Amino acid sequence: MRQWLLLAAMVALLHLTGCATNPVTGKNELSLVSEDQELDIGKKQYAPSRQMQGGDFILDRKLTAYVQQVGDRLAAVSDRKLPYEFVVLNDSTPNAWALPGGKIAVNRGLLVELGSEAELAAVIGHEIVHAAARHGAKGMERGMLLQGAIAVAGAAASGSDYSQLAVGAAAVGANLINQSYSRDAESESDYYGMQYMVRAGYDPRAAIELQETFVRLSESRQSNWLAGLFASHPPSRERVEANRKTAATLAKGGEIGRERYQQMTAYIRKLKPAYAAYGKGAEALEKKAYVEALQLAEQALAMEPREGLFHALKGDVLAAQGQDAKALAYYDKAVTLNPGYFKHYLQRGESLTRVGNRARAVRDLEKSVELLPTANAYYSLGILASAAGDKATAISHLRQAASGKSATSQIAGKELVKLDLPNNPGAYLQASVGNYQNRLIVAVQNTTGVEIGDLSVVVVRFDGRQHRYKLSQRLPAGKTLRFSTDIPLANPQDLKLWQARVLSARLTGQ
Structure with a gap:
């Protein structure tokens, strides 16, 4: 029904x-x-x-x-x-x-x-x-x-x-x-986009040349194109031919x-090698090739010292090697050059955390969140609040961090459970009742990413009668534990009279 x-x-x-x-x-x-x-x-x-x-x-x-x-x-x-x-x-x-x-x-x-x-x-x-x-x-x-x-x-x-x-x-x-847009949506955007070009006084044949370029680049499988425009706007020979047919119906010229x-694009074309060096430097840093990454960051800076990203990359390389005090100077420069970009505040806030400057770290991390709420910033804020003894604020920040799908979100989720489980077990351990051979059974599901043990469960009847159970079994992350109680069910409908909840639990290993 x-x-x-x-x-x-x-x-x-x-x-x-x-x-x-x-x-x-x-x-x-x-x-x-x-x-x-x-x-x-x-x-x-x-x-x-x-x-x-x-x-x-x-x-x-x-x-x-x-x-x-x-x-x-x-x-x-x-x-x-x-x-x-x-x-x-x-x-x-x-x-x-x-x-x-x-x-x-x-x-x-x-x-x-x-x-x-x-x-x-x-x-x-x-x-x-x-x-x-x-x-x-x-x-x-x-x-x-x-x-x-x-x-x-x-x-x-x-x-x-x-x-x-x-x-x-x-x-x-x-x-x-x-x-990713549907094929129909892409066809509509190609067709009506060319109509708009003509109305605005542009030559619609440029749309054909553009799609031909995209097809050629996609066939060469350049990784940056595959990760960019082609991921949401996949080119094809069919789209080229469709644009050609559309152009044949439109006014010539433009x-x-x-x-x-x-x-108008001369400046960014001139700086293309600088950004290429920056990109390679970021890749080298990912591979922990610190000497190479630092050299590439310096190459980029030599070509354009006003780009905050280049200074931040140098800071990232130093921070990755444990040289946060030196990294801070480059993060400061990045923030000065581009005070409207979240990542510079996030990077500097994390370095300030590691050098023990909590007050400045919190300010930077909060500014980062103001520009873009991220799991990384909320996680760092949560850890700082926890270290300062502000458990409520720590839980709030960690809950925000844990709401995402990144690796940091998963780590935040575990930290959140550590802090909140003792006072709020029901938020992480879901208990329900069932009937097996006319006897009430209880199922406890662990919704967290950590193993939990020493569960205490209470089964309550609508009139207030209670039955409490201590469980010695460990409950792995994401698993469900079922146990039988000593409560008989004379009538299957009696199951509706009972509810179960977890009273207490602890993380194993604590």
């Missing part, structure tokens, strides 16, 4: 939300996410999403203004008027993305690969369509319906990239910018703007 109620609720939801006309295609479509919700999501997720993708590129403000200008030109001819915004991100991965509500970003690493303003217009026009045609919102709606379908299926069966570090509300943005584009 319950599964039918769930199905009825889903049908009612569809009737309440109904269909809406897609402003780009003119088609009637299911709409579970309202325009107000789209705008709110874009507004709230734009800043943290930019942080987790490298932060804004601030060394060439004229470049950002130029990209904004091209974006505004295309947005003016869009079929849907949204509060469009366009930024350049300080990331070498060739990528671009759009959030619901018209919030669009283009990576520095993609700009250096394009050859003309018309190609840039093709990229931005494509992203504008994703926003205008609600492709991101549709992805969210598919997730909502899938969750509903899973709930119904469950009822029928039983009766019943730093984005990975983001936690809390910021994780929503991480999912949106990393989602601006290409090759010389202007080359002039």
